[in-house]
Amino acid sequence: MKSKKMNSLINIITHLLLLTITCSMAALPSLLNSPTHTCIACICHTRTGCYSLKNCANYSISYQYWESVGAPTLSVNSDVNMETYLECMADDNCIINTIDRYVRMFSNPDCNCDDRYDCQDMLSLHLYGEGCIPVESRPYRHRYNNCARIKGLPQLHSNLQCQDEDS
Numbered sequence: 001m002k003s004k005k006m007n008s009l010i011n012i013i014t015h016l017l018l019l020t021i022t023c024s025m026a027a028l029p030s031l032l033n034s035p036t037h038t039c040i041a042c043i044c045h046t047r048t049g050c051y052s053l054k055n056c057a058n059y060s061i062s063y064q065y066w067e068s069v070g071a072p073t074l075s076v077n078s079d080v081n082m083e084t085y086l087e088c089m090a091d092d093n094c095i096i097n098t099i100d101r102y103v104r105m106f107s108n109p110d111c112n113c114d115d116r117y118d119c120q121d122m123l124s125l126h127l128y129g130e131g132c133i134p135v136e137s138r139p140y141r142h143r144y145n146n147c148a149r150i151k152g153l154p155q156l157h158s159n160l161q162c163q164d165e166d167s
């Protein structure tokens with residue numbers, strides 16, 4: 001009698017573990033043609049001067065950056081290694097998910113002191129990490145604003161007062 005109960009308990013625990021593992025390894029959500037995609041397209045344009053997500057990945061998503069956000073992969077059963085990293089960096093949706101996960105791991109801070117978390121804050125986080133400083137570089141502001149104008153996003157404005165408050 002005890003062995004039947006024990007086997008039943010082991011089966012239940014095994015199924016729960018398999019369910020947990022399966023759920024945690026779900027496929028990447030599609031962020032293509034979403035507001036997040038629009039924002040990340042401008043982040044990539046700001047960083048590289050072009051609109052290619054793959055070019056952006058080459059210049060701004062290192063293996064360590066990718067790994068720090070859980071190493072998103074195209075297949076739920078993929079190992080974390082250089083091959084799966086390169087596969088992700090060749091896929092627009094995987095690139096978007098990688099950058100989205102990276103900027104979200106900082107708890108949505110208001111980097112430019114405008115009382116909201118938006119694409120401009122995501123840009124600061126992508127460029128500067130947890131330092132979360134406003135984007136003041138003229139080339140970066142110019143590139144971002146060109147893209148924002150095309151994509152219908154708010155323009156980036158200088159906010160030196162914000163930097164002074166954090167000093």
